[in-house]
Amino acid sequence: MTYHRPTRLKEALSICAAHDVVVLGGGTDIFPANEGRDLRGEILDLTAVDGLAGIMKTDAGWRIGATTRWSDVIRADLPAAFDALKQAASEVGSVQIQNSATVAGNLCNASPAADGVPPLLVLDAMIEIASVKGQRVVPLADFVLHVRKTALAPDEIVTAILVPDGTGRSAFTKLGARKYLVISIAMVAVRLQVSGGVIERAAVAVGACSPVAQRLGGFEAALIGAALANPGRWQAALRADIEGVLDPIDDIRADAGYRAGAVLDLVNRTILKAAM
Numbered sequence: 497m498t499y500h501r502p503t504r505l506k507e508a509l510s511i512c513a514a515h516d517v518v519v520l521g522g523g524t525d526i527f528p529a530n531e532g533r534d535l536r537g538e539i540l541d542l543t544a545v546d547g548l549a550g551i552m553k554t555d556a557g558w559r560i561g562a563t564t565r566w567s568d569v570i571r572a573d574l575p576a577a578f579d580a581l582k583q584a585a586s587e588v589g590s591v592q593i594q595n596s597a598t599v600a601g602n603l604c605n606a607s608p609a610a611d612g613v614p615p616l617l618v619l620d621a622m623i624e625i626a627s628v629k630g631q632r633v634v635p636l637a638d639f640v641l642h643v644r645k646t647a648l649a650p651d652e653i654v655t656a657i658l659v660p661d662g663t664g665r666s667a668f669t670k671l672g673a674r675k676y677l678v679i680s681i682a683m684v685a686v687r688l689q690v691s692g693g694v695i696e697r698a699a700v701a702v703g704a705c706s707p708v709a710q711r712l713g714g715f716e717a718a719l720i721g722a723a724l725a726n727p728g729r730w731q732a733a734l735r736a737d738i739e740g741v742l743d744p745i746d747d748i749r750a751d752a753g754y755r756a757g758a759v760l761d762l763v764n765r766t767i768l769k770a771a772m
Contacts, residue, residue, distance in 0.1 A: 497534065497535050497536055497537065497538070497539060498515075498537070498538040498539070499538075499539050499541065500515075500517065500538065500539065500540045500541065501541040501543075501544050502540075502542075502544065502545060503544050503545060503546055504545065504546060505545055505546070505547065505548065505626065505653075505655065508540060508542060508545050508653060509626060509627055509628045509651075509653060510628060511540055512540060512627070512628075512650075512651050512652070512653055513627065513628045513651045515538045515540075516537070516538060516650070517537075517538045517539065517540040518535070518537060518538065518539050518540065519540050519542060519604070519653060520539050520540060520541045520542065520543070521542055521543065521562070521563055521597075521598035521600060521601035521604075522543075522563075522565065522593075522596040522597040522598045522601055523596065524589065524593050524596055524597040524601070525597075525601060525605045542562065542563055542653070543563055545563065547561065548561045548562045548563040548655060548656075549561045549562075549563040549564050549565075549568070550564060550568070551564055551568065551569070551572045551574070556658070556660060557658060557659050557660040557661060557662060558574070558578075558658070558659040558662055559656050559657075559658055559659075560599055560656060560657040560658075560659070561655070561656050562598065562599070562600035562653070562654045562655050562656055562657075563598050563600070564598060564599050564600075565594065565595060565596065565597060565598055565599075566585040566588045566593075566594040566595075566597050566598075566599065566602075566612075567585075567591075567594045567595045569581060569582060569585040569599065570582055570585045570586055570594065574662070575662045575663075576664070576665040576666065577619060577661070577662045577663055577664045577665065577666050577687055578615075578619070578659075578662065578666065579665065579666045579667060579668075579770075580614070580615035580618060580619075580666035580667050580668035580685040580686065580687065580770070581612070581615040581616065581619070581666075581668070583615075583667065583668040584611040584612055584614070584615045584668045584670070584683075584685070585611075585612075587611055587668075587670050588602070588611050588612070599612055599657060600654040600656075600657065603616070603623070603636070603639065603640065603646070603654070603657070604646055604648065604654060605644070606640050606641070606642070606643065606644045606645055606646050606708075607643070607644070608643055608703065608704055608705075608706065608707055608708065608709070609679045609680040609683075609703060609704040610640075610703065610709070611670065611680065611683065611703070613636070613640060613701070613703055613708075613709040614668065614683055614684065614685035614701035614702065614703040614709050615666065615668050615685040615701075616636050616657060616659075617636055617637060617685065617699070617701035617709055617711055618666060618685045618686065618687040618699035618700065618701050618711070619659045619661070619662075619666075619687065619699075620635070620659070620660060620661055620699070621635075621636040621657050621658065621659050622634065622635055622636065622657070622658040622659075622660065623635075623636055623639040623654055623656075623657060623658075624654070624655045624656040624657070624658055625647075625648065625652050625653070625654055625655065626652065626653055626655045627649065627651045627652045627653070628651065629651075631655075633658065634647055636657075637711065640708050640709070641708070642707050642708060643707045643708075663689060664687045664688055664689040664697060665687070665688055665689075665690075665770050665771065665772075666685065666686060666687040666688070666770050667685070667686055667766050667769035667770035667772075668683065668684070668685045668686075668766070669683065669684050669762050669765055669766045669769065670682075670683040671683065671758050671762060672749075679704075679749065680703060680704040681704060681749050681750045681754075681755060681758060682702065682703070682704050682705050682744075682750075682755050682758045682759050682762060683702070683703045683704055683762070684700070684701070684702055684703075684759065684762040684763050684766045685700070685701045685703075685766070686698070686699070686700050686701075686763070686766040686767050686769075686770040687699040687770065688719075688767065688770045688771055690724065690771050693723055693724050693725060694721060694722070694723050694724075695719045695720060695721065695722050695723075695724065696720065696721075697720070698716045698719035698720060699711065699716060700712045700715055700716055700719075700763060700766075700767075702742060702759055702762075702763070704755070705742045705743070705744040705755050705756070705759055706741075706742050706743040706744065707743065710741050710742060712734070712737040712738075712741055712763075713737075713741075714733055714736060714737050714740075714741075715730065715733045715734050715736075715737040715763075717733075718730050718732075718733030718734075719733075719767075724767070724768070724771050727764055727767070734760060734763055734764075735760065738756050738759055738760060739756075742756065742759065744756055744759075
């Protein structure tokens, strides 16, 4: 094994361009996947790269550095729009995993059950990507392409998650067999702006019920102008998106029918939770 641990981004990008590397953040996905064996090949550890960790407010919104840990998200002073992300952070593995696992690593792993994806989708998150050739920014919805597949080229590194709009309130609900160290059966993130009990803006994302977490666009449109006191108004639109947008599977945790029914309940509960 060849182990690279650069301290500057320029150096990390040069190594990534010149070598076939496995990029390491917190290592909480890579080490379990290696099943106890020594890591092989070339490893590029980003945890010492200056400027890749931390959360900051910018003129364009919020910037979450690629090596920011989930425990950093939990402790950060963020507006209510980030509550769903904080709630998801508190359910990523165990406390020990939260202290090591990185936000960007959760996205790059591209698991259908990645806890961080639905909350970031409802925040309209963008992914900042760099290589020796330059920098580009893509929407999160265009970054995670399929199970274990992202839009990253072999010579590229995720440098940050960008959130352009931190308004509204949000909430996250996860269904699993237990509280911690569990892969989701289904999960939902919701971000709302509400005035006088009426929904003015809405974003709803569902994870673990399709190869990639999905926004429910038709349902979001149906929520606009709806009164929180009248949830019956949006049930037909919610069922239509569950049937038309999601693609739940049968596996050892739950069958597709159970997942679809669970999402119906989770969405309604999470809307009320976000509006509180």
